[in-house]
Amino acid sequence: MRILAVDDDPIILELLGQFVEIIGTHELTTADSALDALEVLEDPDTGPIDCFMLDIQMPGMDGIDLAKRIRETARHSDTPILMLTAMSDKRYIDAAFAAGATDYVTKPFEIAELTSRIKMVEGLAHDRQLRTKKIFAAKTVADQSSHVELFEPISIYDVENVIEYTAMENYIAQLSRSALFGSTTFAFTIREISAFHTALSSFEFYSLISDVAEVLSDTLVGHQFLMSYAGNGTFVCITESGWRPDMSALMDAVNFELSQTELFDNHGERIHPRVSAGDAVRLIWKSGNSVMDAMAQAHSSAEAASLAHTRSLTDFWHIDQRA
Amino acid sequence: MTKIMAELPGIDRIRKRFVEMLADRQTQIASHGLAAWDGKTVDEINSNLAGAQAILHQIAGSAGSLGFEELGQAARDCEVRIVDHLAGPDADLAICPIELISALDSFVAACRTEIEAQA
Numbered sequence: 078m079r080i081l082a083v084d085d086d087p088i089i090l091e092l093l094g095q096f097v098e099i100i101g102t103h104e105l106t107t108a109d110s111a112l113d114a115l116e117v118l119e120d121p122d123t124g125p126i127d128c129f130m131l132d133i134q135m136p137g138m139d140g141i142d143l144a145k146r147i148r149e150t151a152r153h154s155d156t157p158i159l160m161l162t163a164m165s166d167k168r169y170i171d172a173a174f175a176a177g178a179t180d181y182v183t184k185p186f187e188i189a190e191l192t193s194r195i196k197m198v199e200g201l202a203h204d205r206q207l208r209t210k211k212i213f214a215a216k217t218v219a220d221q222s223s224h225v226e227l228f229e230p231i232s233i234y235d236v237e238n239v240i241e242y243t244a245m246e247n248y249i250a251q252l253s254r255s256a257l258f259g260s261t262t263f264a265f266t267i268r269e270i271s272a273f274h275t276a277l278s279s280f281e282f283y284s285l286i287s288d289v290a291e292v293l294s295d296t297l298v299g300h301q302f303l304m305s306y307a308g309n310g311t312f313v314c315i316t317e318s319g320w321r322p323d324m325s326a327l328m329d330a331v332n333f334e335l336s337q338t339e340l341f342d343n344h345g346e347r348i349h350p351r352v353s354a355g356d357a358v359r360l361i362w363k364s365g366n367s368v369m370d371a372m373a374q375a376h377s378s379a380e381a382a383s384l385a386h387t388r389s390l391t392d393f394w395h396i397d398q399r400a
Numbered sequence: 401m402t403k404i405m406a407e408l409p410g411i412d413r414i415r416k417r418f419v420e421m422l423a424d425r426q427t428q429i430a431s432h433g434l435a436a437w438d439g440k441t442v443d444e445i446n447s448n449l450a451g452a453q454a455i456l457h458q459i460a461g462s463a464g465s466l467g468f469e470e471l472g473q474a475a476r477d478c479e480v481r482i483v484d485h486l487a488g489p490d491a492d493l494a495i496c497p498i499e500l501i502s503a504l505d506s507f508v509a510a511c512r513t514e515i516e517a518q519a
Binding site for chain 1: 409410411421454458460461462463464465469472476
């Protein structure tokens with residue numbers, strides 16, 4: 078795996094060089110500033126980069142802006158990015174995830190922590206290569222047989238505050254290491270997602286998920302949040318700002334926006350996705366796995382609300398026929 | 401001492417370089433501290449405090465990995481004090497709190513002690 082490490086402190090770059098040497102088969106390229114890193118990336122002689130390690134606080138362009146610039150390039154839209162940060166940089170961590178970071182490593186470094194992050198990245202690099210191939214194959218031939226599974230978390234690019242599901246899991250993991258006052262998780266599920274999945278091609282389905290993500294992101298604008306598509310039509314969100322979302326009002330706002338957005342399939346037929354909202358689950362007093370459990374609770378409550386809505390429509394017609 | 405210290409080959413060379421750089425860095429921190437203390441305008445004071453903070457941030461980030469945990473923590477404490485001041489209500493006043501200068505002075509002294517100990 079080829080790693081590009083960017084840090085303005087030469088000591089950190091030397092430490093990373095030594096670290097990469099002892100863990101084996103990786104190759105490290107270094108840059109001492111964001112601009113230097115961008116030059117490395119623009120150099121046609123630079124080979125493929127499989128992982129970035131970016132210091133957050135650097136003079137000039139910081140690691141967060143660099144992560145954004147990296148994500149803007151098609152080549153690195155899903156390349157794992159590990160942020161290098163001090164514990165006191167918590168205020169920057171949200172911004173780093175929103176900019177496209179996959180995870181972060183704290184300074185001072187511990188070998189065990191660095192090793193586990195690199196292993197995670199190795200697995201991701203492999204998985205993402207497969208997934209990216211699938212999505213881009215679907216984009217080029219809209220109705221071909223390449224298949225995105227219904228339950229599969231799909232990476233969505235260029236939608237504000239939407240991050241990959243793996244990054245969301247890592248974000249949740251870091252949340253459990255810190256105070257959770259003011260943190261709330263909630264979710265939305267696209268109603269009758271299974272029917273959309275059956276009727277649409279992979280590319281159409283991907284486009285539907287991206288469009289709904291954009292509407293959700295636009296509706297939540299003004300609030301601090303991160304969101305991820307977890308598969309099965311469900312978007313999970315988390316906020317740390319102390320905001321207590323009114324899920325019923327939010328659902329209405331999202332569905333109103335969806336009704337105003339013209340979405341079409343490849344045959345020019347208009348499609349009408351709507352969402353159901355689950356419970357807003359506060360994370361206060363939760364830690365470790367129970368934070369993930371809270372997210373799962375928000376997730377399943379949104380899916381249950383979606384099913385209940387579909388069932389209520391069916392029940393309505395039964396009642397109507399009896400009447 | 402962190403695990404990275406014991407397990408990395410070439411760590412002695414990196415430690416040596418860190419100590420060499422520390423001599424320059426503590427001088428820069430002292431210069432920024434003095435300039436902030438003597439500063440007459442908000443910009444002069446805050447830019448020098450930010451300059452000191454950037455160097456403290458670097459020391460805090462690497463010292464602990466090289467076995468200088470106390471120095472790293474002291475750098476982090478000074479850094480947080482400056483960050484809090486620059487984000488606080490007095491940041492738009494031409495004031496350089498004596499507590500900040502005192503903290504920087506103690507840190508510079510700790511750097512000198514460490515440099516002498518490693519000589």
